[in-house]
Amino acid sequence: MKRELGQQTVFFKNKPKIIGHYSIVGPKEGKGNLREYFSEIEQDDFFGQKTYEKGERVMIERALEGAVKDANLSFDDIKLFLSGDLLNQIISSSYAARKYDIPYAGVFGACSTMAESLALGACLVDGGHFETVACATSSHFSTAERQFRTPLELGSQRPPTSQWTVTGSGADIISSKGSGPIITCATFGKVADFGITDVNNMGAAMAPAAMYTLIAHFKDTKTKPEDYDLILSGDLGKLGSEILIDLMEDKGYKLGLNYKDCGQIIFKRNQNVLMGGSGCGCSATVLNSIVLKKLITGEYKRVLFMATGALLSTLSAQQGESVPGVAHAVVIEGEKNE
C-alpha cells in the first residue's frame, strides 16, 4: 500500500495538563537505571496476591490511586478512567476499574496503550467533555510470559532478539484545571506490517509503525527531531531502535542523541534482558518517573512521547500471521515554557 502520511495530528487549544502521575514497578525494575525516579518499588512481584494476574491488577490500582493523590484530588473528581493492558480482554484494567465508582472505557493498543490513552484522554479534556480523566496501563513479566510465550516453570531459553516484559504500571491524571506539564498535540498512528513473523523480535515488528508515526508527526507539526529535548519511543529495544534510526535516515530524518527508547534505558546492561524492556508498563513507568519529573523541574521543555505496540495474539501467530505494529505519540511540554 502506498502510504500517505500526515493529517494524523490533533492540536489541543485548551491545554490539557498532566496534573498527577504515578509509577509502580516490581523488584527487577527497582534495581534498574531509574530506581530513584519511580514513585514506588514493590519487592513482592505477586503484589500481595495469590496469582500474578491478580497482582497486576493491584499494580494498576496502586498507580491510579497514587496519581489521584499526586494530583491532590479525590476519586469523585475523576470523571472517566481510560485503561488497557496486555492480558486477554484487558482484565487487569477492567477488574481494577471495578474497584472505583467512576466510568470506565477500555482501550487497547498493546504496548502503545499509554500513549493511546493519553491521546484520547487529552482529546476528551480538550474538547470539554470531561474536566478530569485518568489514564493508565500496566504489564507484568510473569503474566505476559505465561500468556504469550511459555509456562514460567519451563524456564525456556530466550532468543537473542527477545525483550523482557516490564513489571510496572503508570497512571496519569489529565485535567483542564490545575497545574502540570501540558499535552499540546497527539499523533494517532496507522497500523504497519513489514511482514515480521518472529514473535521474539517485537522491536523489528514495531519499528515501521514508529517510523510512520514520527514522519507524520514531523510533517503535521512542521517540526524536526532537534526541536525536542527528548524523543522517546516505547519499547523498541536495542534492535528496534537501531532499525528505527535507519528507517528514519532513509526518509531524510536524522534522530540524534535526543532520541531514546524506554526499553533501552529502564534496565541495566547486566540485568540479562537481551534487547531491553518491553510491555505497556515499560513506556508507562519511564514516562511517569524520570520524564515527567524532568518536565516538571524544567530540565526538559518539550518531549515527544511515542509508545509502540505489536498487535498480535498467540492465535494470530499460530495461524501464520505476521506482526502488525502501531505507534501513537503525544507532545508534552513543561508548564514553564510559557
Add this chain to the structure above:
Amino acid sequence: MKRELGQQTVFFKNKPKIIGHYSIVGPKEGKGNLREYFSEIEQDDFFGQKTYEKGERVMIERALEGAVKDANLSFDDIKLFLSGDLLNQIISSSYAARKYDIPYAGVFGACSTMAESLALGACLVDGGHFETVACATSSHFSTAERQFRTPLELGSQRPPTSQWTVTGSGADIISSKGSGPIITCATFGKVADFGITDVNNMGAAMAPAAMYTLIAHFKDTKTKPEDYDLILSGDLGKLGSEILIDLMEDKGYKLGLNYKDCGQIIFKRNQNVLMGGSGCGCSATVLNSIVLKKLITGEYKRVLFMATGALLSTLSAQQGESVPGVAHAVVIEGEKNE
C-alpha cells in the same frame, strides 16, 4: 461500595451525525427476525477464509468498507478508526485496520464495544479533533465459542441460561458534516459486579451495569423511559432483560414496551439460541440495520442505545473471579426531529 450515579453523561453541541452505516451477518443471523434489514448476509461463515478468525476480520473489513460507501465517502475522508472485538488482543480489529491507510485506536468494552466506540467517536467529532471517524466492532460464534468455551468439535451441550454469540459486524461513520441521525449525548458506564460466577449466565452478570447506566442516564438527562421511542440494550438476553426490568422497577423506573434487547430480537424463537443472541456483533448489527433505518425514515425519533459488556476472560474465570459488567449508552435522534 455506595454508588453515586449521575454526571456520567456528555452532551454534544456540534451534532455529530451517523452519515453512513453497515451491518454484515452470517447465515444463521440471516435466517432470523431481521433478515430484511441487514446490509449483507453471507452464507459462508468462514467468509472465504481458511479460519474463522480470519473470517471475522473480513467481516469487519466489509462492514467498514460498506459504511464508508454508504456515507458516500472514500477512505481518505476517514481520519480515525475506532474498533474492538472479543478476540484476545482484539486481533479482528487490529488486523482489519492493517488493510487501511488510516489511524487506528483500539477500544475494548467486550459486548459494549459498539456503544463505547460510538460514544468516544462522537466526543472526538464533537470536540473538533476529527471531522470524520469510523466506529466498528464484531463477533463470530465460532471464534468466541472456541476461545471462551469449548472446542467446536466437542459439540458441548449448552446450559439453559447460555446465549448464542452473533456472527456479525457493524460499522458507523460519524461526521460533523453530511446528513444522518444525530448522536446527542453519551453516558459512560461504571463497572458493576454483583458476584455472578456462572460464565454461562452473562445476562445476569451484565444487568446490574445496565441498570446503573440507565439510572445515571435518566438522572443526567432529566428524562424518563417513556421519552424514548426505543430503549435498546445490547445482549442481556431473555433472563438478563427480565433482571434489568426488575432492578429498574426496584429503583422506581418502569421500562415499558419501548424497551427491547438486541439479543432477544435478532433470532427467531425456533433457532435454538436459548436466552438469545450475544456478542459485540449482536448490538452492532441490530443498531446498524433496523434501528438506524427507522431513525432515518422517521419512524423512530429518539433511541437510547445501550450496549452491555461482560469483562471477564477465561483466565479470570479460572482464577475464581466473578464477572464484572459495564454498559455504555448513546442517544441517537432522527435528523427530522429538528
